[in-house]
Amino acid sequence: MSDINYKEFMDRVQKRINSYSIENLREIIYQWAKQIPSKERNEFLLKITPTSKEVGPQEDVQNNSNFETDLDDGILEELEDFKKLVEDGSYCDGWGWDHEIEEERDWGDESWVEEIDDFFNYARELLEGGNPKIARDAYSLLFIILFMAEDPGHLPGTDPWEMVETDLDEARARYFHAIYLSSTHKDRPQELYEGMQEFNYFDMNKKISLTSILNISIETLPDFQKFLTLWISFLNLKKGKLASHLLREATKLQGGIPALAALANNDGIHHPKVYLDWIDALEQSQDYLGMVKAANKGLLIIPKDYIIRAKIAEGLIKSGQYLGDMAIQLKGWREAFFSDPCLGYFLPLLKNTDPKVVNEDIIPTVITRIQSLMQKDRNDNSIKKIDRSGEENIASASLTLLCQVYLFTGNYQEAIDVCSKSGPLGWTSCQNPKSQIIPFFLKLLYKNHSSKSPNLDILWKWTSENCHQNSLKIFDNNKGEWFKDASTHVFDRVHTSKEEQERYLQWCIREIENRVNSIITNKYRYSYHKAANLLVSILEVLKSRGKKAQGIILIEKFKNKYSRHRAFQDDLKTALARH
Numbered sequence: 001m002s003d004i005n006y007k008e009f010m011d012r013v014q015k016r017i018n019s020y021s022i023e024n025l026r027e028i029i030y031q032w033a034k035q036i037p038s039k040e041r042n043e044f045l046l047k048i049t050p051t052s053k054e055v056g057p058q059e060d061v062q063n064n065s066n067f068e069t070d071l072d073d074g075i076l077e078e079l080e081d082f083k084k085l086v087e088d089g090s091y092c093d094g095w096g097w098d099h100e101i102e103e104e105r106d107w108g109d110e111s112w113v114e115e116i117d118d119f120f121n122y123a124r125e126l127l128e129g130g131n132p133k134i135a136r137d138a139y140s141l142l143f144i145i146l147f148m149a150e151d152p153g154h155l156p157g158t159d160p161w162e163m164v165e166t167d168l169d170e171a172r173a174r175y176f177h178a179i180y181l182s183s184t185h186k187d188r189p190q191e192l193y194e195g196m197q198e199f200n201y202f203d204m205n206k207k208i209s210l211t212s213i214l215n216i217s218i219e220t221l222p223d224f225q226k227f228l229t230l231w232i233s234f235l236n237l238k239k240g241k242l243a244s245h246l247l248r249e250a251t252k253l254q255g256g257i258p259a260l261a262a263l264a265n266n267d268g269i270h271h272p273k274v275y276l277d278w279i280d281a282l283e284q285s286q287d288y289l290g291m292v293k294a295a296n297k298g299l300l301i302i303p304k305d306y307i308i309r310a311k312i313a314e315g316l317i318k319s320g321q322y323l324g325d326m327a328i329q330l331k332g333w334r335e336a337f338f339s340d341p342c343l344g345y346f347l348p349l350l351k352n353t354d355p356k357v358v359n360e361d362i363i364p365t366v367i368t369r370i371q372s373l374m375q376k377d378r379n380d381n382s383i384k385k386i387d388r389s390g391e392e393n394i395a396s397a398s399l400t401l402l403c404q405v406y407l408f409t410g411n412y413q414e415a416i417d418v419c420s421k422s423g424p425l426g427w428t429s430c431q432n433p434k435s436q437i438i439p440f441f442l443k444l445l446y447k448n449h450s451s452k453s454p455n456l457d458i459l460w461k462w463t464s465e466n467c468h469q470n471s472l473k474i475f476d477n478n479k480g481e482w483f484k485d486a487s488t489h490v491f492d493r494v495h496t497s498k499e500e501q502e503r504y505l506q507w508c509i510r511e512i513e514n515r516v517n518s519i520i521t522n523k524y525r526y527s528y529h530k531a532a533n534l535l536v537s538i539l540e541v542l543k544s545r546g547k548k549a550q551g552i553i554l555i556e557k558f559k560n561k562y563s564r565h566r567a568f569q570d571d572l573k574t575a576l577a578r579h
Contacts, residue, residue, distance in 0.1 A: 005215035006170060075122050076134065079141040082115060086145050089153045101158050108156035113163050116142060120166040127174055132181035139175035143198065172199060173212035177221075180213060185223055189234035193246075200242050208242065209249055228254045244271050244391065257281045264294070268301050272308045272391045275301075279315035291319035292328060299335055307393045310340035326352060334362075341370055341397045343404050347486050350408065363409050370405065373397035403433035407440055408486055410494035416507060424514040438511055439463040441504050442537055444491055447544040454578040455536040460484075505541070509554070512538055520562050532571040536579050 004012070017025065029048060036044045085091065093108040119142055127135035146168075149160035157163045176195055183191045196208045206212065210231070214221065221227070228250055235247040248271060251259045260278040268274055275298030282290040295315035302309045316332030330352060337345035346366060353362055374397050399418060406415035419433040439459050446453060464483040496504075516531040535558060539551035555576070562568050 005212075006173075007215045007218055010218045075119070075126070076137055076141070079119060079138060079145075082112075082119070083141055083145050086112065086148055086154050092153050092156050095152055098158065105158060106152055106154070106156040110157050110163070112155060113157065113160075113165075116145065117165050120164070120171055124171075124174060127178050127181075132178045136175065136178035136182050139171065139178055140195075143172070143175065169206045169212070170216060172208075173216040176213045177216050180221060180227075185226065185230075188227060189231050192231075193234065193238070193243075196246070197242065207245065210246065210253065211249060225254075241391065244273065247271065248274050248277050252277060252281065257285065261294070264297065264301075268298065272298070272302050272306060272312070275312045276308075276315070279312070279318075283315075283318065288319045288322040291315050291322075295319065295332070304339055305395045306391075307340045307395055308391050310336040310338075310345065313339065337366065338369060339395055341366075341373065341395065341401055343401070343408070343486075344482075346405060347408065347482065351489070358409075363405075366405055367402070370397040370402045374399070374402070398431070400431060400433040400436070403437055407437060408490050410490055412441075412494075412496070412500070412504065416504070424511065424518040434511060434515075436463055438508055438534075440487060441508050442541050443487065444496070445501055445505050445508070445545065446541050452579075453537070453540040453544070455533050455575055456540050458578075459533055459537050505545075508541075509538060513554075516558060520565055520568055525567055528565075528568045529571040529574070531568065532575040535572065536575040540579060 020028070033044060091109045091112045092106050094106075095104060096107055097103075098105050119138065123135050123138040123142060126132075126138060146155075146160065146164075148154040161168065176192060179192050179195045180188060199208055214224075232247065232250050232254065235243050235250065238247075248260070248263070251263050251274075255262070257278070260274060260281055263271065264274045264278050275294060278294045279291050279298075282288075282294055292315075295312055298312035298315070299309060302312065313332045313336035316335065317329050318332075320326065320328030320330075320332060330349065333345050333349040333352075337349060349362060350358060373395060377396055399422065403415045403419045406412070406418065415433075415437055419437050422432045422434055424434075439456075440463075442456055443460055446456060464481075464487075512534045516535060519527045519531045535555055539548075539555055542548060542551035542554075555572070559569070559572065
């Protein structure tokens with residue numbers, strides 16, 4: 001079950017309370033009380049104390065004044081003192097390695113967690129008690145303190161943002177709520193936007209949004225419709241991802257699907273993600289033909305090299321699935337691959353297109369697109385690392401993708417020729433295409449049935465689970481299975497002669513020998529187990545092909561060559577024991 005926002009939660013609570021009698025509610029509270037641990041009993045009694053100062057005749061909380069808090073601007077002085085302690089590093093004893101999380105971190109007095117949680121509770125009470133100005137200042141100070149966790153020497157602990165019990169997404173929404181309530185109508189857009197910008201570079205669970213403010217209180221925001229008009233006008237003058245996100249959200253809040261369509265038609269080129277919002281809204285209203293029109297509009301307007309265009313093309317794929325129209329889906333896959341080349345878009349296109357069209361059109365077009373992007377990348381030194389959440393990031397392609405396309409279309413020799421340009425190391429990150437091609441060929445060459453292949457199984461599992469970069473969500477939900485399924489499909493479909501198989505086998509042996517030698521001679525100790533796994537995997541393949549003796553000779557060769565490398569010998573022994 002997904003999380004319920006505060007407003008929806010309180011609405012549901014109110015409905016349930018109204019549906020029960022007083023006797024029912026008394027019984028519910030009594031049953032809760034019976035289950036409360038002894039150390040939490042005083043806190044439970046506090047929770048069922050009336051919020052007014054009048055105490056009923058049956059109240060049994062001793063000295064109720066202990067639970068009252070003087071929530072005035074004195075909290076700000078206390079917070080400033082707390083902030084000064086954190087700034088001065090008073091809670092930290094030093095920096096060192098933590099064996100549990102396998103990282104270095106600050107060590108020291110972690111009582112700051114309980115203190116900051118208390119302050120967050122006080123800030124919430126100020127806001128709900130009708131004092132948004134002081135609550136706003138308190139929240140601002142609290143988040144400034146938490147932001148100090150980004151630098152060593154302030155907040156000790158494994159992960160300060162995770163250590164606090166306060167729901168920080170809700171606390172952030174309450175901070176924005178406090179800004180809204182404490183601002184004048186004229187200044188509200190500027191002050192709220194500046195408050196939101198404070199969090200623009202911090203990774204919290206939920207996006208910054210106006211909706212979060214609406215959902216954090218059961219009260220309606222004052223003058224909200226008037227504010228929306230001002231807010232949209234204000235955001236239209238701003239640039240950047242945050243401003244675009246907030247503008248699209250406000251547009252939908254104010255006018256729904258027609259307003260999103262208008263924004264897309266009038267200024268979609270500057271807000272490409274509005275097409276995604278428009279398509280999602282149409283999907284929720286089950287207007288699948290409308291999804292087709294919106295997606296086609298976006299594909300026409302957004303430059304073809306923009307990665308975001310592939311996400312718009314997914315709208316065609318989805319609508320085609322809803323409508324049962326394969327032609328629409330195929331157009332979606334094709335457009336998506338062009339704007340963001342990856343196996344996730346290519347494999348469905350390969351699977352669902354007529355074989356003749358695949359051979360005469362799809363494969364040549366795909367290979368040409370990849371090669372042109374690779375050439376463009378080589379010529380353009382300004383291309384930077386891709387942030388796939390951006391709206392104007394440009395398509396790119398890799399040697400690994402080119403090899404993958406050759407593999408899954410049965411062009412094995414072309415795959416070998418291309419990946420032979422890569423070195424024997426660098427497999428772990430999957431940037432080296434040999435990390436996929438060699439396991440692929442070992443699986444292709446393994447003659448199964450009578451003998452087991454535990455080391456090859458480990459290698460194949462790692463390959464299928466880790467070499468699926470840029471794949472679609474439908475593949476990520478079945479992590480690794482799409483790679484295995486596609487491989488099996490090509491194994492079954494593409495015939496290889498005995499001569500070809502022998503050539504591939506000898507190539508694999510040479511590449512594995514080069515990789516093992518490179519790992520051990522360079523003393524990459526943390527990769528010794530990978531070298532051992534590769535050697536015993538090729539032994540398993542050779543054994544399945546009736547060449548066990550050749551595999552044993554290969555193992556003995558490396559045993560003798562690196563007899564003084566005890567760590568490698570131990571890893572090799574472990575791999576052989578599995579075999």
